[in-house]
Amino acid sequence: MGARPTQFRKSGGFLNGVDATINDYQFTDEFNGEPFKPGKDPKTKKEKFHSLYCVLTATADGADDAVTTTLFVGSADDWDVSEDGHTLTPAEGRPENQQLGGGLPFTKFIDSMCKSGFDELKLPEDETKRLEKDIQTATDKSIAEINSHLAHKEKELLTV
Numbered sequence: 001m002g003a004r005p006t007q008f009r010k011s012g013g014f015l016n017g018v019d020a021t022i023n024d025y026q027f028t029d030e031f032n033g034e035p036f037k038p039g040k041d042p043k044t045k046k047e048k049f050h051s052l053y054c055v056l057t058a059t060a061d062g063a064d065d066a067v068t069t070t071l072f073v074g075s076a077d078d079w080d081v082s083e084d085g086h087t088l089t090p091a092e093g094r095p096e097n098q099q100l101g102g103g104l105p106f107t108k109f110i111d112s113m114c115k116s117g118f119d120e121l122k123l124p125e126d127e128t129k130r131l132e133k134d135i136q137t138a139t140d141k142s143i144a145e146i147n148s149h150l151a152h153k154e155k156e157l158l159t160v
Contacts, residue, residue: 019061026055026085029076036076052076054106071105102138111135 029036029052041048052073059066073079078098079088090098100107114135 020058021061023057023059023066025057027073027079027081027088028053028055028085030055031070050076052079052081056109071109073106074101074104099137102135102141107135107138111138 029050031051031053036050037048038050039048040046052075054071054073055068056071057066057068073088078091078094080091081088090096
């Protein structure tokens with residue numbers, strides 16, 4: 001994912017609806033400074049899931065200190081991360097139109113920025129298209145869940 005926005009308004013998640021400036025971000029498979037170690041999980045005896053995270057640092061307006069959080073992005077096996085940690089591209093063998101999952105913390109964060117009035121023109125064209133697809137996927141999933149619940153309720157009401 002290319003250049004990140006420098007500011008966002010009323011975002012969700014760890015900033016709890018405050019105005020803030022994004023100082024830095026990096027995609028990584030490290031969690032709390034610990035690199036991923038492939039192998040089998042000692043408890044389940046299955047291969048460990050290779051997680052991908054976005055380490056995001058932001059300063060709330062009026063605050064002296066920045067806050068850093070780690071947002072789950074998805075499977076590191078699905079994405080190649082650029083050397084600078086700022087760009088994701090589909091991993092070899094993955095579709096070029098690979099998308100991030102709609103209900104994940106990172107995509108929820110991006111979605112909350114857009115819903116809060118983030119100027120999408122600050123994103124490069126290819127990023128805007130990719131984020132639109134991710135947000136559309138999340139929206140479609142939510143609509144499908146709502147429709148499923150409605151169908152279930154309709155059926156429930158008709159059987160009474």
